[in-house]
Amino acid sequence: MTDMHDDDVARPRGRVLIVAGSDSGGGAGIQADIKAVTVLGGYAMTAIAALTAQNTEGVFGIHAVPPEFVRQQMTLVLDDIGADAIKTGMLLNAGIIEAVAEELKARAQGLPLVIDPVMVAKGGAGLLADDAVEALRTRLLPLAALVTPNVPEAELLSGRTIATKEDMMAAGRAILDLGPKAVLVKGGHLKGEIVEDVLMTADKVIVITGPRFDTAHTHGTGCTLASAIATGLAQGLELHGACERARRYVEEAIRTAPGLGRGHGPLNHLWPLVKLA
Numbered sequence: 001m002t003d004m005h006d007d008d009v010a011r012p013r014g015r016v017l018i019v020a021g022s023d024s025g026g027g028a029g030i031q032a033d034i035k036a037v038t039v040l041g042g043y044a045m046t047a048i049a050a051l052t053a054q055n056t057e058g059v060f061g062i063h064a065v066p067p068e069f070v071r072q073q074m075t076l077v078l079d080d081i082g083a084d085a086i087k088t089g090m091l092l093n094a095g096i097i098e099a100v101a102e103e104l105k106a107r108a109q110g111l112p113l114v115i116d117p118v119m120v121a122k123g124g125a126g127l128l129a130d131d132a133v134e135a136l137r138t139r140l141l142p143l144a145a146l147v148t149p150n151v152p153e154a155e156l157l158s159g160r161t162i163a164t165k166e167d168m169m170a171a172g173r174a175i176l177d178l179g180p181k182a183v184l185v186k187g188g189h190l191k192g193e194i195v196e197d198v199l200m201t202a203d204k205v206i207v208i209t210g211p212r213f214d215t216a217h218t219h220g221t222g223c224t225l226a227s228a229i230a231t232g233l234a235q236g237l238e239l240h241g242a243c244e245r246a247r248r249y250v251e252e253a254i255r256t257a258p259g260l261g262r263g264h265g266p267l268n269h270l271w272p273l274v275k276l277a
Contacts, residue, residue, distance in 0.1 A: 012043035014234030017077055017108075018227060019070065019100055020089030020118070021050035021062075027266030028220030029090060033227040035269035040249065042231040045081060047073035049100075050092045056219060056261025064092050067099035074100070078107040084234035086111055087227050090118040092128065094135040101139040112145040112233040115180070116226035117153045133157075142179030146239065148226045149175070151189035165196055165207070172200040182239055184229075188212075188221070199243055206240055210251050217257035217265035224267060225250050 016037045023029035030046050037044035049070050053061035077083070086108055091097050104113065117136060119128040128136070137157060141147055151162045158174035160167065168185040175183045187196040192212065199206040228249050232242025253267035260266055 010041070012038075012041060014042040014231055014236075015045065015082060015084045016042050016227065016230050016234050017045045017047065017074065017083040017086045018089065018230075019047045019049055019074060019086065019091070020116075020223070021052055021092065022048050023220070024051075024053055025055040025219075025261070025266070027056065027261075027264075028223045032220040032223045032267070032269065033087065033089065036224045036227040036249070037231045039269055039272055040228055040231045040245075042234055043081075044227075045077045045083065047071075047077065049096050050090055052090075056263035056265050058263065062092070064096065067095040070096050071099040071103045074103045075107065078103075083108065083111055085114065085230040087114045087116065087230035088140070089116045089223055089226065090128070091136070091140075092132065094129065094132045097132055097135040097140055101143065104140075104143055112230070113143050114226050114230040114233065115140060115144045115147040116222050117141075117147060117149050117157060118222065119153050119156060137178055141175070144180035144182075145233065146182045146184060146229065146243075147175060147180045148184045148186065148222065148229070150186045150222060154183075154185045163190070165190075165198065168196075168198045169200065169205060172198055172205075176200060176202060184208075184243060186222070186225070188218075197243075197247065199240065201239075208243060208247055210247055213251075213254050215254065215257060216263070217259060217267065218254055219264040219266050221250055221254065221267065224253065224269065 018033040021029045034044045051063040154171045158171035160171045172183045172185045182201045185198045197208045228246030229242045256268040256271045
């Protein structure tokens with residue numbers, strides 16, 4: 001390794017607090033969030049809301065963290081280190097959502113909040129209790145700078161069926177009516193060689209396109225994308241720019257996925273890194 005001076009040392013820019021569940025397989029959840037934020041140059045902090053026993057073949061056990069302990073993690077981080085953006089992922093139940101919403105109102109007013117409304121795992125396991133959907137809609141979404149549902153999540157949040165890009169826009173408008181400043185409806189579940197994501201605010205619609213990869217190694221794409229967007233916002237990018245950068249990061253992470261596991265494998269979060277001499 002060559003000698004390096006202090007001026008050559010990389011330092012994190014943009015503090016991101018992630019409130020989400022842990023993935024023991026390392027492909028999604030808190031583990032994916034930390035990787036994405038770190039590789040994109042941010043500083044990742046966490047409040048773990050749930051523990052899961054899972055691998056690429058599925059989720060085999062879930063243990064909820066007590067809501068008051070989730071909030072305590074957030075409180076201590078925000079009071080000491082602070083944050084420039086906050087990202088939420090798997091919150092599991094209504095009690096946790098209520099605690100997170102209260103803490104955000106108490107200590108994170110004005111910070112951009114990116115909500116990944118995690119409801120179902122890639123393998124089909126439910127990751128949000130039935131009584132939590134309404135809490136998510138009414139307590140958390142109104143606080144969001146951006147919510148990033150995939151098609152099934154957008155259908156559940158909007159009460160609409162989605163089969164086309166126009167349906168995505170209609171669902172996006174319905175979700176905006178719930179109070180977030182912006183919504184990114186992700187089109188990966190729809191058919192076609194090109195994947196279209198629809199970014200919507202009250203007065204603007206932007207379609208972000210990219211290639212579709214024929215691969216099973218897409219575990220953690222939603223977590224990774226939302227955390228990458230939150231990092232961009234924490235670093236001062238405007239919303240569209242943060243979404244575009246995050247999309248390109250995820251695309252390459254899918255394209256260069258390491259092929260681990262027998263099921264839905266993880267992404268290559270590390271692809272932007274160069275080897276040290």
